[in-house]
Amino acid sequence: MTRIDELPIRDELRGKSPYGAPQLNVPVQLNTNENPHPLPDALVRRIAERVSEAARTLNRYPDRDAVVLRTQLAAYLTETTGQPLEPTQVWAANGSNEVLQQLLQAFGGPGRTALGFDPSYSMHALIARGTGTEWISGPRTEEFDIDVEAAVAVIREHRPDVVFLCSPNNPTGTALPAETILALYEAAQQARGGRGALVVVDEAYAEFSHRPSTLPLIEGRPTLVFTRTMSKAFGAAGLRLGYLAADRAVVDAVQLVRLPYHLSAITQATAHAALEFSETLLGYVAELKTERDRVVAELRALGLDVTESDANFVQFGRFADAADVWRRLLDHGVLVRDNGVPGRLRVTTGTRAENDAFLDAVRAVTKEINE
Structure with missing residues (x-):
């Protein structure tokens, strides 16, 4: 099988990796900054009408x-x-x-x-x-x-x-x-x-x-x-x-x-x-902002360093080995993002239940590391 480096691709593309994030089947997926709320039924019906037309x-x-x-x-x-x-x-x-x-x-x-x-x-x-x-x-x-x-x-x-x-x-x-x-x-x-x-x-x-x-x-x-x-x-x-x-x-x-x-x-x-349906969807945004602020407060209460966030995600740390913490959280069924920022990870704001599961996992991992 031909390898990519054997192809006549442009020199500046050699040795590079495509953009991507792990897509793993775990109970709580909080690594790609998606909005956790499915579209409301009324909007789904309206989409069907529009697409049918x-x-x-x-x-x-x-x-x-x-x-x-x-x-x-x-x-x-x-x-x-x-x-x-x-x-x-x-x-x-x-x-x-x-x-x-x-x-x-x-x-x-x-x-x-x-x-x-x-x-x-x-x-x-x-x-x-x-x-x-x-x-x-x-x-x-x-x-x-x-x-x-x-x-x-x-x-x-x-x-x-x-x-x-x-x-x-x-x-x-x-x-x-x-x-x-x-x-x-x-x-x-x-x-x-x-x-x-x-x-x-x-x-x-x-x-x-x-x-x-x-x-x-x-x-x-x-x-x-x-x-x-x-x-x-x-x-x-x-x-x-x-x-x-x-x-x-x-x-x-x-x-x-x-x-x-x-x-x-x-x-x-x-x-x-x-x-x-922008007004309805922005209502979900308001809920997520409240949840994000709660996650920030909970992480700080655990003694973690949390970057101020105006987005639907939170960067947190600092960890001696962020990759190890990422793996441990995954073992607890929670997928977050390792973006390569030294000592830090990023978590998407999910539903309240997803955020609770994430915070429980962080507590458990913190305890494991400190034991």
């Missing part, structure tokens, strides 16, 4: 520009962030990862660079590599924040074409204040000598944050982009629908690289239905 015309290509869906998304963002948006300022694709890929296809590529602040969402670097964009890793503080002065220095040194800011950040859960985003945006523009750089704020977990949305910052900033997903707050990870909000010119740019008819009629129909 779409199925009647599957012999035809879907709306290439997803105008109706983008109109709904613009209305949702306008209502929840207070920033008036037109459909021409919104773009949708198959998950926020495809949105990010399209942005790098349009603004990155060979001879260009992208900068992020690690630890952060590993797909930023992977998509950069996949589009031939050089990746530069910037620093975070010991508390996993971004030190503005240090970040500005890195931007001035490397003059990146694209800057990624993750807020709330994955895997740490930390969110960025508006002042930090503004400072790094201005530094990125100045570093390029007037040509400017694209600054992408990845807001996949924005609905779970205690902070007000920073999306209104796009006003008057043509190269500032916010990306979001329906996988988390909308409980629709299986839908694969992500979107961005930006200046209309950015939307025009990504359409230069998007594949024709990239969003299927079924995807669009399902997303239409989910957006009709």
Whole structure:
């Protein structure tokens, strides 16, 4: 059998591993930041209606520009962030990862660079590599924040074409204040000598944050982009629908690289239905925020170091051997994520029963280690 390293793949892909997380059949799965609540029955019925309607015309290509869906998304963002948006300022694709890929296809590529602040969402670097964009890793503080002065220095040194800011950040859960985003945006523009750089704020977990949305910052900033997903707050990870909000010119740019008819009629129909139930689904988000805060308090009561979280997950530690703790939790039927942050693990906020099982497992493992 031929090995991958025997194929004529690009040199920068040799020796690399694909993105992924363990998919194990255990009682409590809290490792992929999914929303634990199944969609309500009324929404499931509405999806069936929408999909049935779409199925009647599957012999035809879907709306290439997803105008109706983008109109709904613009209305949702306008209502929840207070920033008036037109459909021409919104773009949708198959998950926020495809949105990010399209942005790098349009603004990155060979001879260009992208900068992020690690630890952060590993797909930023992977998509950069996949589009031939050089990746530069910037620093975070010991508390996993971004030190503005240090970040500005890195931007001035490397003059990146694209800057990624993750807020709330994955895997740490930390969110960025508006002042930090503004400072790094201005530094990125100045570093390029007037040509400017694209600054992408990845807001996949924005609905779970205690902070007000920073999306209104796009006003008057043509190269500032916010990306979001329906996988988390909308409980629709299986839908694969992500979107961005930006200046209309950015939307025009990504359409230069998007594949024709990239969003299927079924995807669009399902997303239409989910957006009709946004108020109900955001009610689940409120419950998960309360549960997340409870998990944080319980973990701290056990003497663990817990990173402040504005997401639907919590980073906790510090452990002398995080991999060993991960295995011990798995032995207790609980799957969490080892993201490679030294001494720490990440747990998704689940239902109350799942969170109780996780906390019981942590207590048991802590006792085992201390005996």
